[in-house]
Amino acid sequence: KLRAHYRKQQCLYCSVSGSRKLIIICKSYLSELMDSGSEYGDFSDYEDEGDGLPNGLAMHSMVTEPERDIYSSFQKRECFQFVPRANSPRICCCNRSAAWHASKAAAAAAVTDITDASADTLSRTARLPKRWTVDGCTATTRTDAYGVLRFENFEFTRLGQNAKYIRLDCLNSRPNLLWKLLTKTWRIPEPELIVSVTGGAKKMRPMSDKIIKKLRQGIINIATKTNVDRDWRFQPWHKQACREAIRDYQLAGGSERDVVLIGVCPWAPCATKNDLPVSTYRNPDNTAPVKGQAVLEPHHTHFLLCDDGTESMFGAEIDFRASFEKKVAEQMVRRRSRGDGSDLRSVTPCVHLIIEGGRKDVQAALVSVETGSPVVVVKGSGRAANVIAYICENTELERYEIEAITEEHFSSEFEPNSSEMRSLVDWLMKLAEPDYQRMLNVYDAESMDPNEQLDRVILTTFLRQTSLSVVTQLNMAMAWNRPDLAAQEIFSSERKAKWEQLTGRDLEYSMLRALARNQTEFVSLLFDHGINIGTLLNLETLAGLYSSLINKPDPQMMRLREQLDYLSSPLSSWLMTESKTVGYATHNESQTAYQERLLRAVGLYVSAKSGGVLRSPYPRRDRSSYQAEDLLIWSIVVQRTDMARIIWRQTSDTIASALVSAMMLRNMKSLAESEGSLEASAQLGAAADSFEGLAAGVLATCYAQDKQKTLDTLVRRLPVWDGQTLLTLADQG
Structure with a gap:
């Protein structure tokens, strides 16, 4: 039957929803045929049920259920109405030729038999709208580009570097489905920060090496020197300092999982986009693409290719990116456990960073401000960034002044009275309004001020937003x-x-x-x-502070674990086992039991390091019994001496607390010295001397103010420190 109906055929069997489907290639198009009951089905009365897989799908490969969901959830766009350009009547406003539209009409006629394939497409343009719009002149069909790219033949590319991608509709892609794709299918961790970068399409060659170096360092600071656990960056696809900074960071040994670099790109100008359904993407001899095209840049982790139905035209991604970033920020209400069963909620911040940039980047800045995202422009990088920086630094500008600065930076691209120049000035006039200027911030890359740092400017931008x-x-x-x-x-x-x-x-x-x-x-x-430390500390939070650190793989914490394990005998080896799953009880014990055992071991450690002067203070069940002294002991046990000095000021008796700290640190110093850890021994000894000096300093101040009260203080028993006096603590120390 297949040979009777088709000259060429290849088949693909896939299990979808429990039914078998047969995929047929017939000359130039792909059809999906449902099994009609017989072994091969009756193909003579074939109807496309609108549930087919896309053209160009590789044959003899298994289509999984998640992949089928992707193809059924996301669409591409193609122009279906020929609307001629005013200055080129045989070219549609979508930038495709009349011949292309005619071939599409003929192909549709061959498949659907709705109209005569030989009909002249141009003869029907009189019935079409005079103004071409994406919404009115394009139609959506299932996406045909989704998968993983393997970059090859790119300079500075890691061997086997891959990036996931999808072609999607720029107008009606549902944010919840896209969010599911990113976080569930692609398994991208939910972000704590979103940085959207635009500009730099020409690799910013006019910029000085000093500015590029500062930009790279600022971006690397954001990626590596902060405690942001998960960072998303939405960017265009072409090269610029941001991608090069991430490249330098990765080549220096940084984890590629630290920063998610998402390229948000228009589908239309993507060079060799017809090759994207395959799995390997090669840079064509590292040569520059032809005018109106751009090559995908390999230092991204993911690509969202926004399709507006045009060909070799830029800008499809601007509105899509702004709206999607807003949806991500709104949806990402961070939920963090406070330790008492309740949650802490905060919105994921998003900032738009403009480096150099052109007319479309000014439009993108305006869209970002209108959607509530602050904008940071890099002054000194050129064109759009410089013009916006000028507007920020000079308030109450007249239109002629904005026109003058715009012509100064864009005269080589647009005529002074062209429609492009007028719309550009209109956008800048809008950004000059006071309500908009509050959302604009300037990073001066040429400044000699050491405090002028990119990460500082971006953070200040967030902190000044009243909406957060x-x-x-x-x-x-x-x-x-x-x-x-x-x-x-x-x-x-x-x-x-x-x-x-x-x-x-x-x-x-x-x-x-x-x-x-x-x-x-x-x-x-x-x-x-x-x-309030009294409400902060309880059994759970204090045990959590210990367990969060003793599980760390550094030598200092490993030695502490060994000592706690030794001192907790006959509970031998429980701590070593539990520390592998910090914060969780074993299958046969409760969370509370684990926390009590952990603090009991800590109490034995404290007693040992005090020379037996103090008894084990743990565990205690009464929430109100935990005080600043417990937090001080924690900081001493985990050897955070700078933190201990901060907490020491909050204790009820600073002299006694300083003496106990000095006593414990000296015993810890002796152990480190016996183990040959000379550096640790020196640090612990210096910290012990520091706390002893603090105790002597407070005592001298008290003695200068009231001698008798000071003498009484020396012999007063201290309930917090097991009934000891200052004299006994000093003697034991």
Whole structure:
């Protein structure tokens, strides 16, 4: 039957929804034939049921259920109405020829038998709209480009570097389906930060090496020197300093999983796009593409190819990218456990970074501001960025002034009175309005000021956005480890009414995060703004602080685990086993039981390092019994001495707390010395001397103010420290 109906055939069997389907290639198009009941089916009365796989699908390969879902969920666009250009009547406004439209009409006639294939397409243009629009003159069909690219023959490309891609409709792609594709199908971790980068299409050659170096360093700082765990970047596909910075970072040994680099590109100008359904994408001899085309740049992890039905035309991705970034930010309401069963929620921040750029980048900046995303422009990078920076630095500009600066930077591209130049000035006039200027920020790449750093400018942009909650802003400042900006922008006197709305739970979560990350300045800042240790610490949070660190693979924590395991005998080896799954109980014990056993081992360690002066203080069940002294002990046990000095100020008796700290540190120094860890021994000894000096300093101050009270203090028993006195603690130390 196949030979009777078709000259050439290849088949593909795939199991979809429990039924068998046969895929047939017939000369120039692919048809999907349903099994009609017989062994091969009756193909003479074939009808396309609209459930077919796309043209160009590789034969003799298994189509999985997830892949079939992708093909059924995402569409491509093609022009179906020929609307001639005013200056070129045989070229459609979609930039395709009349012959192409005629061939499409003939192919449609051959398949559907709706119209005569020989009909003249141009003769029917009188019935078509005079103005070409994407929505009115294009139609969607199932996407035909989805898979994984393997880049080869590219300079500085890792061997076997791959990138996932999909061709999708730029108008009606549903954000929830795209979100599912990114996070479920492609398994991209949910982001804590979104940086959208545009511009630099010409590799920014006019820029000085100094500016390019500063840009690269700033971007690498964002990627590597902050505590942002997951970072998404939406970018165009061509080369520029941002991609080169990520390349340098990867070649230097950075993990390619640290930064997700998503290329948001128009499908129309993508060079060799007809080859994308295959799995290997080769750079054609590393030569520049022809005019109106661009080559996919290999240092991306993913590509979203936005199709508006045109050919070799740019700009399809601008509105799509802005709307999708907004949807991601809105959907990504971060949920983090506070430790008491409740959640902390904050919105994922998104910023638009413009480096150099042209007319379309000005439009993209306007769209970003209108959708609520702040914009940072790199002054000194050229063209669009310089013009927007000029607008930001000079308020109340007249139209003729904006026209003058625009012509200065774009005169080589557009005529002064052209429609492109007029629309460009209109966009810039809009950005010059006060409501829009509040969303614009300038990074001066030529500045000699050491504080003028790209990561600082971007973070300041977030912290000044009134639309973001204080919780979100505080989380961002902590993620970027910028306590100076947090104090300046969040906890300023001008914003007191807003940050005072922070609940105790919000501050507690931030404090636990700062303690775990060893952010001493943030701990000090939060202490200054009313954190209550009595409500912060309990069995769960204190055990969580210990377990989050003893599981680390560094030698210091490994030695601590061994000592805790030894001291906790006859519970021998439980800690070593539990530390592999920190924070979780074994199958036969509860979470509380694990936490109690962990703190019991810590208590034995504290007793040993105090020379037996102090008894084991743990575990305690009463929440109110945990105090700043417990947090001080934690910082000493895990050898975070800088953090210990911050916490020491919060204790009820600073002299006693300093003496206990010095005593424990000296015993820890002796152990490190016996093990041959000379560097650790020296550090612990210096820290012990420092705490002893703190105790002596406080005692001298008290003695200068009131001698008798100071003498009484020396012999007063201290319930917090097991009934010891200052004299006995000093003697044992």
